[in-house]
Amino acid sequence: QSALTQPASVSGSPGQTITMSCTGTMSDVGSYNVLSWYQQHPGMAPKLIIHEANKRPSGISDRFSGSKSGNTASLTISGLQADDEAEYFCSAYAGGSQFVIFGGGTKLTVL
Amino acid sequence: EVKLEESGGGLKKPGESLRLSCAGSGFPFSTFEMNWVRQAPGKGLEWVSYINSRGDTTYYADSVKGRFTMSRDNAQNSVYLHMNNLRVDDGALYYCARGGLVYNLWGQGTLVTVSS
Numbered sequence: 004q005s006a007l008t009q010p011a012s013v014s015g016s017p018g019q020t021i022t023m024s025c026t027g028t029m030s031d032v033g034s035y036n037v038l039s040w041y042q043q044h045p046g047m048a049p050k051l052i053i054h055e056a057n058k059r060p061s062g063i064s065d066r067f068s069g070s071k072s073g074n075t076a077s078l079t080i081s082g083l084q085a086d087d088e089a090e091y092f093c094s095a096y097a098g099g100s101q102f103v104i105f106g107g108g109t110k111l112t113v114l
Numbered sequence: 115e116v117k118l119e120e121s122g123g124g125l126k127k128p129g130e131s132l133r134l135s136c137a138g139s140g141f142p143f144s145t146f147e148m149n150w151v152r153q154a155p156g157k158g159l160e161w162v163s164y165i166n167s168r169g170d171t172t173y174y175a176d177s178v179k180g181r182f183t184m185s186r187d188n189a190q191n192s193v194y195l196h197m198n199n200l201r202v203d204d205g206a207l208y209y210c211a212r213g214g215l216v217y218n219l220w221g222q223g224t225l226v227t228v229s230s
Binding site for chain 1: 158161173209217220
């Protein structure tokens with residue numbers, strides 16, 4: 004399986020709402036609800052912010068929300084804050100030998 | 115404190131071997147599945163390998179299958195990645211990550227550089 008497809012960059016102003024996408028295939032995103040989103044600040048390890056497409060781990064702000072429709076998942080961040088500026092990766096269960104695949108990442112810039 | 119700490123990275127030549135370690139603390143390590151995930155400089159994340167809690171089931175990415183072996187020692191709260199026949203494109207920051215298919219705890223990574 005190839006990597007999931009994410010836009011290279013998105014941007015928004017403080018207070019705005021942005022949405023980024025993650026597109027896979029019927030063999031991964033479309034077949035399983037194992038869809039996660041990770042936030043990575045420069046020089047830091049990734050941090051889980053969404054799992055099972057729309058569930059937030061304890062401690063993650065409700066400004067972060069996820070959804071999935073067919074082969075595409077989306078991450079929405081509302082009330083943008085400066086600290087939201089980071090790279091965001093989606094991941095999905097792909098089954099077979101690839102197990103888990105990641106998207107190429109979307110860099111969020113808060114203007 | 116709940117954490118994972120990787121070690122063992124370094125500079126190697128193509129064809130050489132290296133063993134990475136990851137020590138967990140602050141949680142019941144033996145009950146968790148574990149993974150290695152790598153990130154080449156300026157690139158995205160790539161899942162590398164998985165091991166179940168007992169250490170008797172492993173999976174590998176096609177890019178490392180036959181060259182890398184993941185193992186664990188629950189008595190030492192540690193997982194390992196034995197890397198043989200290293201290639202230039204194996205150079206990356208290697209993270210260990212807790213979980214089966216969803217990674218809710220990550221270490222800070224250990225850097226592997228492969229260059230002639």
